[in-house]
Amino acid sequence: MSLPGRRPSFLLELDLDVPLVDPPPQAPLAKALGRGQPALRTVLADLHRAAKDPRVAGLIVRTGGTSHPLAHAQELRDALTEFGASGRPTVAWAETFGEFGRGTSGYLIATGCSEIWLQPTGEVGVTGMAAEALFLRELFDRLGLRAEVGARREYKNAPNLVTERGYTEPHREAMTRLVTSSLGTVLEELAERRGLDADDLRTLVDRAPIAAEDALAAGLVDHLGYRDEAYAALTARLPGAQLRFLHRLTETPAARLRTATARDRRHVAVVDVVGTIRSGRSGRNLFGAAAGADTVNAALRAAARDEHVGAVVLRVDSPGGSYIASDAIWRTSQGLRAAGKPLVVSMGAVAASGGYYVAIGADRILAQPTTVTGSIGVFGGKLVVGDVLTRHGIDHDAVAVGARARMSSPRVGFDADQLAALEAWLDRVYADFKAKVAAARGLSAEEIEVAARGRVWTGADARERGLVDAFGGLPEAVAQARALAGLSPDAPARPLPVPSPLNRFARPRSSEDPRAAAALGPVSFATSVAAAGWGSWAELATALGLPAAGPLTLDVGALRG
Template sequence: MVATLLELDLTQPLLEAPPQDPISAALARRRPLLRDLVDGLRLATRDPDVAGLVAHVGGHPVALAQVQELRSAVRAFAATGKPTVAWAESFGEFGPGTVPYYLATAFDDIWVQPSGDVGLTGLIAEAVFVKDALAKLGVLPQMSQRYEYKNAADTFLASEMTDAHREAAGRLAASAMEQIVAGIADGRGLESGQVRELVDRAPLSASQAKDAGLVDELGYRDEVYAQLRRRLGGVRLRFVHRYRRARQLEPRHALSRLSKGPAVTVVHGTGDIHLGRSTRRGLGGTSIGSDTMGAALRAAASDSDVRAVVLRVDSPGGSYVASDAIRREVRRVRDAGKPVIVSMGSAAASGGYFIAMASDTIVAQPSTLTGSIGVLGGKAVVRDLLDRLGIARDGVAEGRNAWMFSAYRQFSDDEWQRLESWLDQVYDDFTAKVASDRGLSREHVEGAARGRVWSGADAQARGLVDELGGFERALEIACAHVGISRDEADVRIAPRLGILERMRSPESSEDLAAAATTLVGPGALRGPVDLLTAAFGVPRIGVLTTPVLWRLR
């Protein structure tokens, strides 16, 4: 029998969650699911027919937290003694290539094209500020925040980083760089000090990188594959996600899914959080609607076969009320005697942290953006902009504060005080629930809160996260909670819906079809601030939104 050489194409973005509607599935059909890659490598570690692994690294950057999840899976595969090889035309074509190179160091051997570079230049934490642009347009943002680290509001209120913003962003970049340096040092057999010196010398040519011990061989794709074939003999190539799918279709795996054995349900929450049904965002992205996620969690709680739930969260937050509604459903799953384990993706902050904090265990990657226990609120006043365009608005109102949220009028002093009081109330509720859910004192929570975003590693040190790891680790914990092994668990994605069920209108809020994502919905854009953020290419703003404007590159 011809052995299999597995391939990873890491030149394109990876899907965080499976598509929830036909359009999203069509748009994302060539993009593999992160979980499929990790699970495929797990299955391959014990498959004698799999001879090795080769990966094409580069192109579109993979998120740092996803890189760490893949690195763990690759290292576990390499521990079996099977060869692992990463190759790239260039790790940044005389440009940034730190994160792709960090991914490559999980492999035993690294090749780079002779004309390529190793752009191990470090990381930048960037933020976008639109205050001055808004002023030129005649738009006045009126926003307040709790507290100094809730920097999503700074996007609209400041022209550069505040001291608190710079401090928090600096620590995020430093934490991420510490993780990258440690990973590179371990993968390449170097000291951390040596890696730091090479970072300061980069970008390096291919030959310089080889001399420094950062790469093993210089060569082109055909030379990489020719060497592997000489080493392994006759092999057939197969992408990891295709291999995983084929394994899942094998009779013994198919029968195990049809059996009524103990099940662990996986509920995905990806995107910004809002009230109502989850919707498709843009080219394949999704949002988290409280109705949709609540229905999925209720279905898991009522399914007698389900022993535990893994909640995968990748969200910068959004609505406070929607986040609280989802947190309630998490607690109800636990009240039904089923543990809930949270696996955090690239970000699970502010509202994303709110929906995670009531779980039994929180697992995050070291680079996950989390915390951001704070709140912001306000509006953008567009009267001057409309006046310049010759557009006038007028009306009559009943009720002293009927105009409070109008984008055509500024807050009155009394309305501003009402906004400030409401922000205090939300912040107090958020911190109190963190303390209760995490078993921490209010004083301790306050020290970790004030809107500050933490890396997963720093969040664990402060009791906001329980363990560092990825989705597979969360599954292991869920299985251990209910006394079953990872291999015997029937892992299901919730909700289990066919195409017709996804398309039809639900009969009631208890109908499983209520857990389906809609193609469009009222959560798509929600007011003037949302329109402005969309225009400037920054995320939608909810009162529990974290500043994912920071880009580590």
């Protein structure tokens, strides 16, 4: 109970033991199905706002039970560190950091707080990292399916799903470096934040999961206690503070007034490239979110024309997809910069292959040290199903005019001429991809070839090779965009397209109408999955073989930690 005449103080609660979405769903149906599921960027924004709110006395965070992408965990950790920089107490409490393993991301988040509490029966499951992949070659051989695929170059591993029975040497090399770099980065950060010796911490990882008593003795946690004990200890230090969820903290009247009077001020527009990249409009498909080039490009064109938009942040969290769609987004990003609008890319958990392609047109590229990025390469081909059809009594025949009329048919294999055409296409796409990266990043042909070859990197390794400019999450990208555009440090960041029901269902007057970026029409399943990613080769993708998202797609398997 606050005293009369005094502003009430709040002890904020943040529950990160639930999966986070990014970006926040805008469609009414998606919001309803999400049932209020928290969004990563909303949590980041709420923490930033709470850090400036004088009514906030402290923060307690529940974490440890849900595995988050490492790059997202680093963003959350950094936001908690920023909040705690004011000197207000921040406490992380966990029932357990993973139950018999897989607690790395939850523990990484917890290190952003000034204290870590662990339930006495819990454990610290920082057990290292592993990449796992499935291989279907043996199954396909038994079924009579045959994959005819080409790739540029040897590290482009997505086709291995259907062409191999296990890791190739280049595939194993790339995955080994990926997990080694990711774990090394995480251990360095944990050692620094907990004041531990890096070698001692690595020894603990090999012994993990670490029981609560041992974790306390090793300095991994500060206190052992159940929820009621952790809460009681913190509330005793903040007498009179009211418990409130972070997302229920309303703005102060002064902040509301600033927001209301700042509507016409210049701001940073945030445009999303989240999910597989395809032609057409953004939406969802069998694989989750899909970033449509039409939607992204309409938003970038609208930002270029809007005098109130000072700069743009392109938030990329994508494994890639369609080469044509990726190139269309790259081209539009160049038009944005030609209009004098700075463009900063914020990479999320993954920005690889086509996801990296769309990023290279930016003034600056930011990633987290564990962001999966790079994969500068391409693959293409088809899954031949003719034998399995015949084996099951399904005859097939065709009438074709033109030497390459059946080139994309999954019922017959490539002949020598068609295979040469595929190889020429792979060379052309690979050369174009490399040339654009080299020009954008100021790298020589030799340097880009070493960094390319279809190889995936962590953000830390990508930065060393000139593919990324700096480390940082979405808030840092927005801050850099403000600086490049000469905006005030408190200039707002607003999503584009504007998430309003009117924009979503209004009919745009033309493709230049800003509402074209928000309007979502019906998209068929075939279009939403393979047709947009593979174009005329869509049939082969839906036939069950290659990643249906398209030829510029990353497939690293399951990276576990």
